[in-house]
Amino acid sequence: RMSGATLRKCISLLVYRGKLFSPEHSTSCSYHKKVVDHYENPRNVGSLDKNAQNVGTGLVGAPACGDVMKLQIQVDDNGKIVDAKFKTFGCGSAIASSSLATELVKGKSVDEALTIKNTDIAKELCLPPVKLHCSMLAEDAIKAALSDYRLKQDKKEVLGEARA
């Protein structure tokens, strides 16, 4: 969660630019509104137990801007993602992208979640071109979490076979 001071600064900047309260154009969406929504009402901020068998953890960073993103998924016995949590330290677009990512993965199967693309995230949030890499980071975080989960399942299988 962003600190209050940063949040206040961002909001005041948006108000100053007149974008926070400006009317929406009929043809294009106002990305600020959607991104700000994720600031003010963050969904799924937090952590899951990374040592749990059915939890996959994805940890990614963007060297160019220094953003760090953690996304975790909890999968049930049927291979369906029942919970997801994130923690992102970076710009507003990165926070919004990962917040949206957790919303998108919930309810999907592990295979379905693999098909989530950064373009879906960018489109939904109406990210400007300069912030497209934030949605890329979120897609990579999802993939990293799924990959971690897969690795754990494979290990479990191997151990299970060894015991049998």
Next chain:
Amino acid sequence: MFMIQVPRVSMLRVNTLRVLCRTGTLLQTGWSLKDRQSLSRAVTCALQCCVSTDSSSIRSLQQQFVPQDRGDKRDVRVRHLCTAQVCLTCWNCQHPLKQKPAFFCESCEVVQPPPEDTSYFSILECDCTFTLDTLKLQKKYLQLQRLLHPDNFSQKSEREQGYSESQSALVNKAYETLLKPLSRGLYMLELQGLNIEEGTDSAVNSELLMELMEINEALDAVETPQEANEIGQDTKGKLADLTEQIDTALNKGELQTAKALLTKMKYFANIEEKVKEKLSSFM
């Protein structure tokens, strides 16, 4: 014997035509782009040799024979073709500009347009090294701004005002970049053609990312300025270490190592910023 074939004769003035004939410049319509470029230089040189030329005829000739597909608009500058290298001249008095970069003409003291292809290090008269005397840098910066700042040019011509603005902005940019170790290091890599790509860093640096996550989460959870300060001090220490390591790597010419270290520095510099924000939120 050279043959001269000039298209659109009516656009050229008669004395300019005479210049071409006199210096025996060869023109052909089927020449390659490379030839045309050297031709435009030859034409410019030819015009230099002649006494009676004025800027409008030079301009019309440049329009005729300089490749149009360049797309960039440049000031029409008259160049002396010295035997050593192409020297720039003052736009006002045509005195050669020997200094590089030349902010002012040595002869008429008029401000010059900002230098092209000059590194920030030479603009601020510093050696191109990672360790920098920031006090010396600041002194040079202030000295330059005292001379170049647009406030000093309010009574001068529009052209001079424009040049002073661009020069002043360039000096600002150079100073900002060279002042902080991170931007300085990144700029030095850029000069060598190495950039930090937009992309993701996951498996490669998972230990570092975990460490960064932990520090960020701890910072998020602090409840007193003292706790925030502790993290701040710790981060400062890490940044100082990294600065040393980067210096070593750059001195040895180990660019990839320097790039990896600068990436790490970026993450910690962000944390340092967040510490400052956290501390100000307590006030």
